[in-house]
Amino acid sequence: MHVVSALFVENFAMRQAPGPSTRIDITGAMFSMAAPEPAPLTITPHLVGLIYCPPEGSGQGVFEVIFRRSPAALAVDHMSTPETDPDTVARNVSPFSVDPGKFTYRLVRAELQFADYGQIFAHCRVDKGPWTLVPFTLLPPAG
Numbered sequence: 808m809h810v811v812s813a814l815f816v817e818n819f820a821m822r823q824a825p826g827p828s829t830r831i832d833i834t835g836a837m838f839s840m841a842a843p844e845p846a847p848l849t850i851t852p853h854l855v856g857l858i859y860c861p862p863e864g865s866g867q868g869v870f871e872v873i874f875r876r877s878p879a880a881l882a883v884d885h886m887s888t889p890e891t892d893p894d895t896v897a898r899n900v901s902p903f904s905v906d907p908g909k910f911t912y913r914l915v916r917a918e919l920q921f922a923d924y925g926q927i928f929a930h931c932r933v934d935k936g937p938w939t940l941v942p943f944t945l946l947p948p949a950g
Contacts, residue, residue, distance in 0.1 A: 868934050
């Protein structure tokens with residue numbers, strides 16, 4: 808299985824279409840936002856991960872998201888874990904089932920603490936597969 812796409816979004820909805828087929832309505836896809844108030848603050852953006860299971864797949868998987876201040880992967884020496892990594896802000900692990908040959912999604916809402924404005928990177932993967940990085944930048948309040 809693999810991550811097809813991962814995005815921060817304002818809204819996400821699924822609907823049936825003729826076929827049978829499914830449509831995904833995604834609105835407000837974003838990579839940044841103006842802070843609703845001065846830093847420090849905590850925000851809770853939604854991250855949606857779209858996952859594909861090939862026909863020969865088991866249909867069982869785990870979607871892992873580690874929110875980090877750095878785009879670099881965890882230390883390759885395996886001495887660092889999400890729990891001991893100083894760049895880790897939050898982590899979400901979500902098991903899922905999907906019919907082989909089909910798509911599924913995972914919706915993650917993390918509480919991200921920002922001491923100041925800047926970037927956080929959502930590191931997303933299925934099982935122990937490759938990481939997909941999604942940047943999110945918190946900007947100073949508008950106005």
